[in-house]
Amino acid sequence: MKALRNSKRNLQAFLDGLNPQQRAAVTADEGPVLVIAGAGSGKTRVLTGRAFYLIAEMKVHPAAIAVMTFTNKAAGELQKRLEELLGNRDSVPWAGTFHGFCARLLRQYGDTIGLPRDYSIYDQADSEKVVAELLIERKYSRDEIVPSTMRNWISVLKSGGALSGRHRFHKLAAELVGDYDKRLRSAGAVDFDDLLLLPLELFRVNPEILSKLQHRYDHILIDEFQDTNRIQYNLARAIAAPQNNLYVVGDDDQSIYGWRGADIRNLIDFQRDFKQGQSFSLEQNYRSTQQILDVANDVIAAKNHHNLKQLWTEKTNGEQVVFRQHSRAADEANEVVGEMDALVNRQGMSWSDFAVLLRTNSLSRYFEEVLISQSIPYTIVGGTKFYDRREVKDLTAFLRVLSNPGDEQAWKRILKTPPKGIGEVTIARVVDRCRRTGMSFGEVIADAELLSDASTATRNRLEKLSNALSHIAEHNKQSSLSELAADVLRKSGLIEYYEEKFPEEADDRVANLYQFIEAAKDREAAHPEYSLSDFLSEIALVSDIDDYNEAVNRVTLMTMHAAKGLEFPVVFAAALEDNLLPHSRSSDSIEEIEEERRLFYVAITRAQDRLYLSASETRALNGQLMFQEPSRFLRDIDPSRLKGWTLPREARSMMFEPTEENYHTERPSYRSKSKNNSGLNGASLIPYKIGDIVEHPDFGMGVVTAKSGSLDSLKVRVAFEGVGSKLLALKYATLRKVE
């Protein structure tokens, strides 16, 4: 009672702290609500406020609210904030990712659609392996089609998307989906797409489960709505029906997950599907200075669709945005770190005020090196996740098999690491037996004498493993999760294996294995009710941002994707070069390039006080030194907004007026750079292409095989007839192009 009175008082204070737009959105009537929330406009605040308002004012029971967030971290923060507002940790709504929500649902009801209670979740690598196996069986070589690409296509198809059909293997993707799904089902496994899809199947088969959920959740709130896919939208709609208390918050300008199946049409369709719905737009930005917003607006204004909102801020006395182009990537990293150092020493800033945002994980290397050499604390978000480390996956494979004896991919991993005298041939025999008898992998191994064509020694090895595992299972019937994990670790032989075979890296690996046990302890403390399979689901669904802790004083390096939803006093957006941003692999269509533009916009709008943009003229990519052009998006920024080196205004990439007509036709200006590359894009700097025939006064005729060097010492490697390969500095060598 007292808590309620308190929370009512808190609510008033909370509402008073909002601007009129935010307040209107928070206190909207029930029913469908769409909130278009620009970058830094207090989106999280509104979402939290809405939940708070529903509970404190509309008397909605906290358990009747579900909040879908993009990451577990966002969910945790939202719950923490609500706890503070409500003053009661038990009265906080459920919050989590769609995937987490669905995993739980399937754990509970999956058996009604034939899914074992302890089903496994196949991660990217697992499902890629399944695809690779299917491709090998059909005699496709890696050179023809890469399994990861095929897996992505299959994923797009499964999550309701369509393939253009332009690629000759698009059709194959459609043919493989069925077999792929069958493989997973027979292993008692689901992939990330299934997690979302199977609940819909569940609802179809068991309408009463859906109706139970509909009664349980009166209100569904969705964050980052622009990055939901079709299936997620359908799920939310199904559960929110029939009252349709569906509250979605998003920003079309920040949609950066189209490649993963996110469908921006959800935002548009929401308005069409719920004509009676209310919509709000948050346009005041509380994060960035006007100088930063101007740059962001220039970048996004060059896109080709009408703006739903216009961002503004009261922070008008900010620093000018800086742009610098360096000649080498190492210089760029040095400059960036030097600037951080200056800000710390002269402005009293902290390392944790800085974020370096990059297009790809691998670009962090240079920055890391400099930070290490200067003993500056830093953290990398992303890259290889803890649970994706080899040794950790080795250990989880044992746990997965204990949880789900059908988990084929996990079995294969155990059989190989540590080596057990079981190889490809034996594995193929086991798999073959599974397919023909319908037995699970675990059952076949437990009955190894049935494998008549395997040698006695092999059969004995299989049986030994099988017995060891059942012994572990038996022995740990009463054990906690961490005790089980520790026992598995002891008996797996993994520690001995790494120490013997890889002594130089064993320390790290063994430390990680022990850290895994600690992680298990943490989980069981937080969730005493967790079963092994609950624990394994959680592991499968953690994102790398989830354990990012901004309170620690260290520089953050991360991808622009990972930075979504975060903010930093000072942002360094680096390596802003064509072929990286937009990425060469995302330059096949206008849609892809526009998504890259939005990614840049997201990166810019993470900055609160200062923004530094930088690029390098040269950069080693894929082990080759490349000449880099500044990102074409930089040309869309009014040069007067940038301090430092400026790009000529006339070179702006979007000189033409976008019209409905030319928007949908592909423009040659967009495609020219990335398409015809023979691996290099600095053609203007070195007047030779790889493969060109050149003549040298002393060495005679030769073929250009490589280009390298920094700007003042451009070099080409030329293979001369009879003389061999020579590295020539263009400055000195007199080369003549033949033909």
Place this chain on the structure above:
DNA sequence: CATCTCAAGCTTTTT
């Protein structure tokens, strides 16, 4: 039949 070793290949973003 398994495993070791070296060469050749590849390298976006991620629940």
Place this chain on the structure above:
DNA sequence: GCTTGAGATG
């Protein structure tokens, strides 16, 4: 600069 693949060896 880091993982898959072929080939040799045990």
